Each structure stands twice: as structure tokens, then as C-alpha cells.
Amino acid sequence: MKKHNYSAGPCILPQEVFEKSAQAILDFNNSGLSILEISHRSKDFVAVMDEARALVLELLNLEGKGYEVLFLGGGASMQFLMVPYNLMKVDGKAAYLDTGTWASGAIKEAKLFGETVVVASSKSENYNHIPKDYTIPADADYFHCTSNNTIFGTQMKSFPEVNIPLVCDMSSDIFSRVLDFSKFDLIYAGAQKNMGPAGATLVVVKTEILGKTGRTIPSMLDYQQHVSKESMYNTPPVFPVYASLLTLQWLKKLGGIAAIEKINEAKANLLYNEIDRNPLFKGTAAKEDRSNMNVTFLLKDEAHQEKFDTMWKAAGISGLAGHRSVGGYRASMYNALPLESVQVLVDVMKELENKI
Numbered sequence: 001m002k003k004h005n006y007s008a009g010p011c012i013l014p015q016e017v018f019e020k021s022a023q024a025i026l027d028f029n030n031s032g033l034s035i036l037e038i039s040h041r042s043k044d045f046v047a048v049m050d051e052a053r054a055l056v057l058e059l060l061n062l063e064g065k066g067y068e069v070l071f072l073g074g075g076a077s078m079q080f081l082m083v084p085y086n087l088m089k090v091d092g093k094a095a096y097l098d099t100g101t102w103a104s105g106a107i108k109e110a111k112l113f114g115e116t117v118v119v120a121s122s123k124s125e126n127y128n129h130i131p132k133d134y135t136i137p138a139d140a141d142y143f144h145c146t147s148n149n150t151i152f153g154t155q156m157k158s159f160p161e162v163n164i165p166l167v168c169d170m171s172s173d174i175f176s177r178v179l180d181f182s183k184f185d186l187i188y189a190g191a192q193k194n195m196g197p198a199g200a201t202l203v204v205v206k207t208e209i210l211g212k213t214g215r216t217i218p219s220m221l222d223y224q225q226h227v228s229k230e231s232m233y234n235t236p237p238v239f240p241v242y243a244s245l246l247t248l249q250w251l252k253k254l255g256g257i258a259a260i261e262k263i264n265e266a267k268a269n270l271l272y273n274e275i276d277r278n279p280l281f282k283g284t285a286a287k288e289d290r291s292n293m294n295v296t297f298l299l300k301d302e303a304h305q306e307k308f309d310t311m312w313k314a315a316g317i318s319g320l321a322g323h324r325s326v327g328g329y330r331a332s333m334y335n336a337l338p339l340e341s342v343q344v345l346v347d348v349m350k351e352l353e354n355k356i
């Protein structure tokens, strides 16, 4: 039986993506070849890469606005260092907002390249909220933030107005909600949270911000090299790009980001309402910063843990354990998780209340 998959990443993808990917591994486009054994320079794969890049711009409403799309290896973690390498000037500085484990990972790498100003941090409260009052130095080379904090269950609901390049790690909420994406100069996201399988990282960059640092950048880490080769500087992650394309096609067919945003809001409302109503549970994130993607919550009395864990496992739910740094539970509700799966979880929470 197919599980209700709440995994934080790698995570659930649409069922039709699994089916079409499986077919392409056996026989890609009726070519008599597997997607795993064709050249990345073949006409069929170049078409996949071109369509994936175009579809990203279409879904984000960034067509014709000076952006390029790359699918790179190395995970979102590689972007923690590619961003400063490509954007921080020699003797320059960068500004960062510290909202969680991933944000602080990005800060750690930036410090290797130059002065790194942390404009605000919620670390002392175990990242249970997004800091709001901070000043971004006007002379920083860029400002970096993390739109959704996968581990702590917080999400930025608005973004600062800045006159310097705005860089955002959107790994865990890309394509989940409508934003004015043209406010961002560089967006990156590991595919495995909301777009595809692990192995590809999406980078969407406004090309006018590149080439200004005075640094010599190794080719593989240089966005301009990848842009000039249309994301084919070296062998790209062929299969993850293909599965990502299938997910993007699924999203477009569904009605794009505006349509999935409504579904994501319905899922989040259903679960948060139950967390707030049910006397056995409490949420861990500040209400105004609650993430619609990763919902973190606790049992008020840990004595009920064994019973609850047995019940949700019996209901076919998988991947609900919280990250070790928060404890409790984390329900990751990425685009492909159906509303029905959330109803199953809510029903289990109600049943626990009735049994106690």
C-alpha cells in the first residue's frame, strides 16, 4: 500500500512522475534506449533541458526579465559557497539573515570569502520565529535569506526591500506559493524538497549581477561558465533533471503556482487548526511565521508518544518524526502530498484525543 509520505526530503513526488520516470528508464521516448544510457548531448536530452529551463521561468513568471536557469550538481549546500564566490567582491561584504540550520550553514561558508554581517538571528530561541527588525547595510554586495526553514517550520511571509542583490535559498518552498520572483536576483533550491529527486540543484539568476567581484572563479563554480553553456558545461544530472521536468509539467497542468498555493493553504489550515484545537498538541513555531510546507508540533505530554506513534504508523503514515534539533513531529507537506493524506493525520490526532 502506498504510504502517506511526510518525509522532509528527499520526499514525495506526484505518482505520475514516478510512473513516467520508470517508463523512461526502460524506454525513453520510444527510442529503444533508457534515459540513463543516452548522451546528454543527444537531441532528445537537450530538448529535456531546454524545456525544463523554459518551464521554470514560465512558472515563476520570469520570462524575458534577464534571468537564466541552471541545473547544477552539489546540492543546495554547494550554493552556500557558490553564492559568495560569485557575488562577494574582493574586500567586499555580504549580509545574511540567520533563521535556522541551513541559513547558518550558508553563513559559515560566506565567512570563508570575506566580511559576513549577520543582520539578525533567532538562534537563541531555537529558531522558533523569523526576526523582523533588522537593518541591512546598504553597502553589502548582497543580502541572503532562507525563505522556508525546513527543520524549524518557519517561513518568511515577506521579504525586505533592498537596493542590493537579493539572494534566497528556496529549497523547501520553491513553486509552493505565489511571490513576485522578480524581486530576487538569485534563487536556488535543491531539487529534492519540492521539485524532483536528489541530485540536481536549481539556480535562477539575473545575469546582470554576475562578473563583478574581481575574483578568479574555478570554472565549475562559476555561474557565468554554466550560463554560457546553457547548463551543459559538464554532464548535468540527467535523470534528476528529467524527473524535475515531469514534476514541473504536472504543476503546469494543475494550474501552476497559484493553483498549488490554494491546495497548500488548505492542507496547512487543516493541520494547524487541529494542532491549535486539540488539547494534546502544541505547535513549536511562532504563529505568524508558521510554514505551510513543514509543520512542527509536539505532544504536550510525552507519555502519549508511544500510543500516538503506533497509531499514525498503523494509519499508513511515514516520515513524521521531528528533526533531532526540535524533537516532536514534523509534517512536511510538499506540493505532491494530497489533502487526503493530511486528513488521515488529523483523524489520527482526533482519535488519540478520544482514547485518552
Ligand SMILES: *Cc1c(COP(=O)(O)O)cnc(C)c1O
Binding pocket: 009, 074, 075, 076, 077, 078, 102, 146, 148, 149, 150, 169, 170, 171, 172, 190, 191, 193
Ligand atoms: C535541505 C536544505 C538544504 C540542503 O540541501 P542539500 O541539497 O542537501 O545540500 C539547504 N537549504 C534548505 C532550506 C534545505 O531545506
